[in-house]
Each structure stands twice: as C-alpha cells, then as structure tokens.
Amino acid sequence: MDAMTHNLPAAAADPVTFYGTEVTSRLLLGTAQYPSPAILAEAIRASGTEIVTVSLRRESGAAKAGQSFWQLIRDLGVKVLPNTAGCRTVKEAVTTAEMARELFGTPWVKLEVIGEDDTLQPDVFGLVEAARILTRDGFQVFPYTTEDLVVAEKLVSAGCEVLMPWGAPIGSGRGLNNPYGLRSMRAHFPGIPLVVDAGVGLPSHAAAAMELGYDAVLLNTAVAKAGDPVRMARAFAAAIAAGREAVIADPMEVRDMAAPSTPVMGRALLGS
C-alpha cells in the first residue's frame, strides 16, 4: 500500500455545514489579541481554519487600522463571521449586526448579547429576541449562548440553525465547565450543528468538546495569548481533528472494574 495514501486523515472527507456552507476545518478562530498582524496571519494559516471571527470598532481618521486589518483578512481568503461583541442590549446588537452585514458583505453573524460583566455570560432573553429580529431580517445567526436547553429550543424556534454554547467564560481558558450540560445539548439537538464557543484554554479541552460529539470549536485567546501562537494554532488543529476522528471511530465503553487486555489463556505458571 502507498504509505502516503495510508497516512491521509479521514477527516478530510468529513465536512461540516453551517447554513448551507460546507467547511472542512472544524476550528473557528478569533482574530483578536495577537502580538502582530504577521503572527495573526501565520496562525490563521497554521490552524487550517476556513472561518475567522471579526468585529466592528470605531475608526479614527489618522490611523485607519481597520482598513489594513481588512486587507489582511481578505488576502488570506477565509470566510468571516462578524460578531456583536460587547453589545448589551437587543437594539445595540441588532444595529451592530446590520452594520457588520453591510461592511463584511455576509449574512452571518455571531450574535452576542452580554448580560453580566464578570462572566461575560450571555443575556439569553435579549439573545433570543435579537435572534428572532435578525433571522426575520435575513441574517444567519450563530448565537453565543449557554448550555440551557430551553433557551436553545427558543433560539431554534427563532430560526437559528447553529448553536454555540460556551465552554467557560470568554477568555478564561477553563475548558468545559459543564460537560454534562454540553452532552445533554448534543443529545437533545442531534441534527443541529453545535459549536463550543469560548473558555477553551488547551487543545485537550477542544478535543474533549469534539469527543462529546460537537461539530466544531471556536476559540481565540488560547491561541493569541500562547507564547507561540502559530504553534498553538497547529496544536489545536491536531486536537480537534483527533477528537473528531475519535467520535467517528466509536469509543469503547467505560467500565468500573479492570478487564485484562492481554489474553489470560495460555499464561505460564511461573510461581513456586
């Protein structure tokens, strides 16, 4: 057998679909907090991601930082998922989404309505209302939510075809705070693409999310704030691919007691 063919990852033929758009990489990467634009670009390339999150901020006449950033993203040829980060009311989030749609030319929006400052926990009531308004207006909403099933149901009723529950508070790096809740969500919405968004700190956290059957992982700080963001981007790509492969491979069942893996039959008797 050709060794090269043998080593090809099966994940290459395993796309995920968000609102009719197929992507192969199951890593969605944020673009904030990198040491430099060059390292950001290199990390995006190393991650293999096809979707990056972006934002809208005030442009100053002199610096025009936004223009060069946008050029960099366009040169990389990745899809953008604009966010409504920092929005605290439905009105703010909806207006920001409308401005993002015009600016980035995409109906996609990562909808954030923040309800609490210490945890940056979503205001799920505002989130559902904003999602309803935006989907009615033709947006394809990726809601940043919690693992609450009732909220998730209401988001789906509002027209969301993707759900993005948090792993842990944004930027905390704590990993999956509530694996049971995330597992319940996966079981409850077998047909909806689910993305763990926020709180992931290590590649093992991302692999764990994938092993729970999640379709993708969205992260930013874990890569941007690593000592070597490019290398960490590569590590996350490998972990997410591994977790996905594991789910497809159908893991063994956990048991309480030991079960010898080496055959017992034919064992020599060597004691006195």
Added chain:
Amino acid sequence: MKIIVNGEPADTVAGTLAGLLAELELAGAIVATALNGDMVRAARREATPIAEGDRVEILAPMQGG
C-alpha cells in the same frame, strides 16, 4: 457646528454624512455608519444631513473573537 464623532466632540462644516466622511479622509474607506444610534447605509450618506449635536458612529473592520 459641534457634533460627536465616535464619542469625541468634533467641529465640522460638512452638511451631510458623506461630507463628514470626506472631511475625515474616510471617503473611500471601508466603514459602516450610524447617526444617533441608527444605521445609515453607504448609499444613503449623501442624502443624510447632519445637525448640531448629532452623534455619529464610524465603524471599521477590526479584530474580534
């Protein structure tokens, strides 16, 4: 005329939102605009007058998570 641009007090002689962008050397820039909290589409900027005390937001693509 005194207005607020991106949260900062500003003086302008521009009569429209498009005129203000030109004054700020952002005429050709990729930006989205809002006037007093409501979005103004690019196509509407020429026809959108600005008045004393107006709050203008000029937003550009930026890094985000």
